[in-house]
Amino acid sequence: MRVLLSTIGSRGEVQPMLALAVELRELGAEVRLAGPPDFRGLIEGYGLEFVPVGPEVSTFDQTSRPTPEQRRAMITGTVVDQFDALRPAVRDCDVLVGLGALQIAAPSIAEERGIPCVYTAFAAKTLPSDHHAPPPLGLGLDSTADFRTQWRQDADRWNDIWREPLNAQRAQAGMTPVDDVQPYIFTKHPWLASDPILDPWPTPSDLDVWQPGAWLVRDERPLSEELEEFLAAGDPPLYFGFGSMQVGADTSRAAIEAARAVGRRAIVLRGWADLALVDDAPDCLAIGEVNHQALFPRVSVVVHHGGAGTTTAVARSGAPQVVVPQRFDQFHWAKRIETLGIGVAHAPGQPTTDSLIEALDRALTPEIVARARVFATTVRGDGAARAAQQILALERL
Structure with a gap:
């Protein structure tokens, strides 16, 4: 089985995918990991194939406030970079796993290839629920509204930001447009890579969330x-x-x-x-x-x-x-x-x-x-291993 893992972000996004990659390899899968170029050394240091996506994130000024024109160019560039990197990377893969909210291209790439796509969140707060508000991004959600309304407002924000550049790429591939980006990215069956006691998924829920536990790299390096x-x-x-x-x-x-x-x-x-x-x-x-x-x-x-x-x-x-x-x-x-x-x-x-x-x-x-x-003593350490086993099971469906 060949698996493409994809993430965009800092070490916090890359580290869990690295943990999953190691577990998949131990089960006999061939793994390719796509992420920001900052982490080439880290990922290749584990003997894994690495695919760079986009620019280095460590050089990005987290305090910058781009103009609307600059922001739109950055968003379009991010989507184009993901499609350009993931399309060749998925060429021989059987499953695509994307982690984090910036996986804009992953489900479309998997759809184009005709393989399963698993969306994974790393915190319950980042998935839609009637039990909590969306993560604060300073973008003017109505904090007085009920949680379901706030998530609908958040979904509208996703459409404003991502729908046009996403559908432009889909049109080039002869694919139908996506009307509602957020549920398309998250899917109705997302995985939650966090500990179920430290970060429980609230129920009842409109989503069928599977929570195997946090994906942690087994680190045996000695201290200096x-x-x-x-x-x-x-x-x-x-x-x-x-x-x-x-x-x-x-x-x-x-x-x-x-x-x-x-x-x-x-x-x-x-x-x-x-x-x-x-x-x-x-x-x-x-x-x-x-x-x-x-x-x-x-x-x-x-x-x-x-x-x-x-x-x-x-x-x-x-x-x-x-x-x-x-x-x-x-x-x-x-x-x-x-x-x-x-x-x-x-x-x-x-x-x-x-x-x-x-x-x-x-x-x-x-x-x-x-x-x-x-x-x-209550925090489980086998989340990545459980997820790897579940991914291998997808091939048998």
Whole structure:
């Protein structure tokens, strides 16, 4: 069986697809993974075939506000890039799996090829439901309306943005136009790659959602000698990491000052914002890419942006967490860990020294520490393996 996996986005979108790819390969499938060119080294490092789609996402200015003309050109370019990349990539494949809301071309490419297409979300909040509102995107949904109405408004927004460039590509392929883009992309049978206890799918629902669990890469990389020495030199430190988010330059100073204020050492992930230490004192360490599964059980609190993968990895580790959400589904994850009592939801946006001190004081309370440890035992780790088995079953239908 040959499978094409496709995603557009940051590490948070690529990482679960990588986990699925590894599991599929272990079951004997041939796997091709399409994604932003930033991740060629990561994906090929696992011995997987990589297909680049679009421009590098790490260089995109997350704070930019393009003009309407620039925005329309970007949207058209994104759709064209996806069709141009996925059409040859799917040539010999039996199934196409797309993850994330930007999979505009995937269902059309699968339809053209005559193969199944599986749409996968990584957070319950991103799929339509009468039980929650759409993810906040700052695009003027009526927050006073009921959830079903808000999702209809969100679907209208999808049509305004994506329908014209999508149907232009479909017309070139001799395919009929799509009237309603969002349900066409999501399908009536989407998969939800998140933990069913950390992020349960609400029922009843108009969608037939299958939730195998989060797709997590089994990471056996050792920690660096420098990091091991730092961990051994004192009590478990705090970890501050904002991954692909371009947080402000003052984030490092706020983090380190807050750590010192609560009497803890600090590890700072450089990330895409290229965070750095504020001095050369021995109580702080800046690191690059790291094995979360090996590190998180050895820190006292994880402070992060609230990406789906990071939130799940922290929950599995048993460490309390402070979520400082920046965009999209991250607000949802912040609310979930606060509701579950396994961490603290920090206010959105740029953290300050004072705001981090307050959040850390709460996260370090015995109640939250104990609850986080217990909750870790409930988070399943076989989501990607279950999904891989289900994909192989599609060939037999």
